[in-house]
Structure formats: structure tokens, C-alpha cells
Amino acid sequence: MKNARRRISTIFATLGMALVIVAVTPGVASAHGYVSAPPSRQAQCAKGTVECGPIKWEPQSVEGPKGLRDCHGGNAQFAELSDDSKPWQAASVGKAVDFTWTFTAAHRTSNFEYWIGGTKVGDFNGNAQQPPNGLTHNVDVGGFSGRQRLLAIWNVYDTANAFYACVDIQIN
Template sequence: MFSRIHRTRRAAVAVAIAAPFALAPTAHATPSPAHEVDHIDSPALGPQVRHGYISSPPSRQAMCAARRVQDCGEAEDSPQNVKGAKGLRKCSGNNPRFLALDDETKAWPVTKVKNTVTFNWVLTAPYRTGTWDYYIGNTRIARFDSQGEAPTSPVIHTVDLNGRTGRLKVLAVWNIADTENAYYSCVDLQR
């Protein structure tokens, strides 16, 4: 009896973790033929899944979880787990499980924006936070200091692109205050 109950619970947990995220575009997110998307709703995350990522404008891992981009590896089922050491400049956080997020040959959809962009983070674990940093290339364009406080979800930051135009890849980094880790999220924009 015990082993049958244990197997049933284990199977239920496996199904909950493996279930694809129901990320559907909102009513105002009508992709054009140029692969433009402005928002993907956040998934209903269970207690087994932790951490965070940018849901709007949709990050690369949000696009993968919504199946708008194929062959993303673990980013399809775990968009919130893109974690690596602090100080990196890679969409994957240099995490081998998420290297597909660094692949610039993929047709990453873009979101059309103006000079000011509002980024929305979905957090499933409110870690005490040092800073939230935003980069284009190796240039930090914004920093928000949380001074070690635990954030509440959603976290919203408004960032000025400082007049940059064209196709832009913004790397957002959530630096955890009390560990050596950070969470990474890249967003493809068109201005």
C-alpha cells in the first residue's frame, strides 16, 4: 500500500513539473509577420518551481516556454531557473542547461518599443536582492538597488534606452544579495 501511494505522489509531482506552461499572448499581443510580440502572460507556477524571469516584454525564456521559439532545451519548461554566477553577460548565465538562450541564429521574436521600456519580472521565490542590472552589450544602462530586501512579485522597472535604435538585446540580471548567484533574462527589442 505504501509503495503504491508513494508512486502515485511521485507521478503527480512529475506531471506538475513536466506540464508545459500555459503562456498565451494577451489580447493586445498580436504578433506580426516580423515576429513582434509585446507581452506573454506569466505561467501558473506551482511550489516546485522557483526563482524568476522577465515576462513582459517577453524574455527569450518566456518565448521558449510559450513555444514561440523551438529547441530551447530546459528553458521551455523551466524559464524561471536561468541561474549562474554573478557578473556574467550571457543570456544563459553560462548555465549548460540553458545555452540555447545564447544562440543568436535563432529567430528570436522582437517587441517594438519606444525609448522607455517597462520590464515586468515574475518571481516565484522572493530572494533578498542586491541589485537589478540592465545591459546592452557590456554597457550597463540601468541599475535598481534593493539594498538586500526581499522583493514582492511582480517587480517592475522602467528603463531608458538612452536613444539607442535598431534591434537591441537587453540583458537583465537579478543579483541575489546573500549568494554568489544571479538570475539572467534577455529581451529582444526593436526601436
């Protein structure tokens, strides 16, 4: 009888500790994505086109507060994405460019923004929906020429964060 009580007490104690662990473990963000075509800087890192640090293993993780205008989303560990002295390959494009996103986990979307310098060149409403993998936006870059760094931003609907990707393009 004592052994049975001890076993039951052990089982309840173990269950109670498991519940405490689950209750205090912070949630993990399930939304991640980046521009895969033309290859963004993090896509180039993932492919080994440019030598990079930890972003090589997680190109979808350049997440930061909404409103930033840097390639690394304010994440110091990915700061090399904002380093223009690295040998980033520029995709040769015309006056309109199709930007394709890869999502490893979709999140409801406010909008997608595209910037060259301080000029917004594209804005696409996400309608608070989860985007499909391979989503493509056609962006008019006709007001620019030569080599440009375009910043693509995926603004998440139900968090204060966004995902950032810089794409180097050569506008012909």
C-alpha cells in the same frame, strides 16, 4: 518483551537513518525569476513562441555566478538562450521600456542591472529585500536604436549567484 524491544530498536534505527538523510541532503535554492514582459527569451520558450529545450519547462531557472554577461547564466543546458540565430521575437518599444519580472520564489536582492552590449542602461537597488512578484523597472534605452538584445540581471543578496534573462527589443 523481545518483540517490543525489537520494535523499539527498529523505530530508533529508522529515525536515525531519516535524520542522517536530512542532514546530508543539500539545500535546494528557493529563488527563481525571469523577465516576463516584454517577453524574455526564456518566456518565449515557455510560451512555445520559439522552439527550445529544457528551459521551456523552467524559465525561472537561468541562474549562475554573478558577473556573467550571457543569456544562459553559464548553464550549458540553457546555452540556446545565447543563440542569436534562433527566431527570437523582438518587442517594439520606445526610448523607455518597462521590464516586468515574474518570481516563482523571491530572494533578497542586491540589485537589478540592465545591459545592452557593454553599456549598463539601468541599475536598481534591491535594498536587501525580497522583490514583489510583478516588479517593474522603467529603463531608458534612448541611447540605442534598432534591434537590440538587452540583458537583465537579478543579483541575489545572500548568495554568489544571479538570475539572467535576455530580452530582444526593437527600439523605435
